[in-house]
């Protein structure tokens with residue numbers, strides 16, 4: 001007889017008089033899998049985490065440039081807006097395990113002190129992602145973790161999940177949490193094989209594309225970006241495809257040797273399709289966002305009247321860094337001109353570069369450099385409150401494997417934690 005369980009602390013079901021412990025398997029020792037392991041440990045549950053590489057949390061170690069931006073302390077109602085199309089779906093998990101809950105768990109249970117930086121971003125006080133990774137592994141318990149186990153198949157055996165590795169080892173679990181990650185930074189272990197595993201259980205995977213990454217520009221614009229490599233400037237950005245504006249952002253833009261990066265660019269990357277060249281994809285940069293062209297032109301003109309002997313590009317440096325002003329001046333063909341010699345057309349040409357710098361996109365960015373994967377297991381096949389599969393009861397799919405990606409600022413790790421929390425709670429019922 002199965003006893004109805006009204007609380008996730010109840011770890012047992014009964015069969016006649018025999019008490020059977022529910023055993024939970026976790027596939028993947030990344031952020032989502034490790035947090036799931038810790039939540040199971042906190043409940044005294046029986047579980048085993050299977051990780052394919054020789055150590056857990058390889059990607060976690062790279063997060064926040066090695067500092068780990070573990071969460072973003074915004075209220076869940078505000079936070080959810082950072083998850084694009086999935087904001088509605090994730091809402092209930094974010095409310096069940098909020099950023100405040102995450103902070104409390106990490107500080108009080110994992111014993112890793114945290115600090116808050118700009119835009120509500122939370123980091124370990126030590127600035128070391130390894131402190132979070134090590135604390136997670138210690139808390140979950142090394143005895144519960146098996147590394148070097150690459151799951152190659154999931155099947156059903158007598159009402160249980162049989163999880164098999166490529167070399168023929170297998171485990172049986174009552175519940176299974178799959179947290180095998182996305183496709184980005186594949187050398188960390190998350191190379192997209194998890195999608196194949198769950199496809200074989202009947203799940204659909206929506207189209208995958210790289211998100212949160214820099215954008216390579218075409219050869220004709222590469223000289224421009226590489227000459228400015230390392231220069232960072234505040235700008236409005238717009239992504240254009242088929243001559244239509246597809247998306248926009250605002251923030252810092254970083255010029256690199258092969259293109260553009262920085263938050264105002266990486267936010268656009270998820271919308272760049274494979275056939276971006278055929279669709280004439282380009283990015284527009286506006287170095288005076290929020291101001292119209294006429295207004296900028298008038299300000300430039302008044303500055304030129306005050307300094308008639310100065311070069312136009314020197315005056316332009318009052319709007320943008322001087323190296324960028326010089327590069328824009330070259331594009332507008334006004335490099336050597338003094339303010340008093342500049343025609344109205346030439347001045348307007350310079351303002352056009354300031355407001356509408358056009359950078360053609362070379363190709364879709366690579367998964368090798370993407371921080372996250374857009375796309376994944378279709379959300380219509382998961383219960384939004386628990387992340388349990390609607391196709392295979394008892395199977396939970398969490399983390400980057402799902403069709404959820406967040407903006408930068410701690411959003412992706414918070415999603416991993418919230419999903420792990422609701423999945424664990426439901427897996428023990």
Ligand SMILES: Cc1cc2nc3c(=O)[nH]c(=O)nc-3n(C[C@H](O)[C@H](O)[C@H](O)COP(=O)(O)OP(=O)(O)OC[C@H]3O[C@@H](n4cnc5c(N)ncnc54)[C@H](O)[C@@H]3O)c2cc1C
Nearest residue numbers: 028030031032052063064069151181189190399400410413
């Ligand atoms: C450079 C970088 C910096 C980032 N910085 C931040 C940040 O500061 N803040 C933030 O919120 N997000 C950040 N992210 C995103 C964040 O790291 C991911 O969203 C998060 O790690 C996803 O967690 P996950 O557990 O779903 O997947 P992963 O962390 O990728 O873990 C998946 C695990 O599953 C294992 N695995 C895969 N297949 C199998 C299999 N068949 N059998 C067994 N194991 C398997 C993999 O080896 C891996 O260990 C960053 C990402 C990158 C790449």
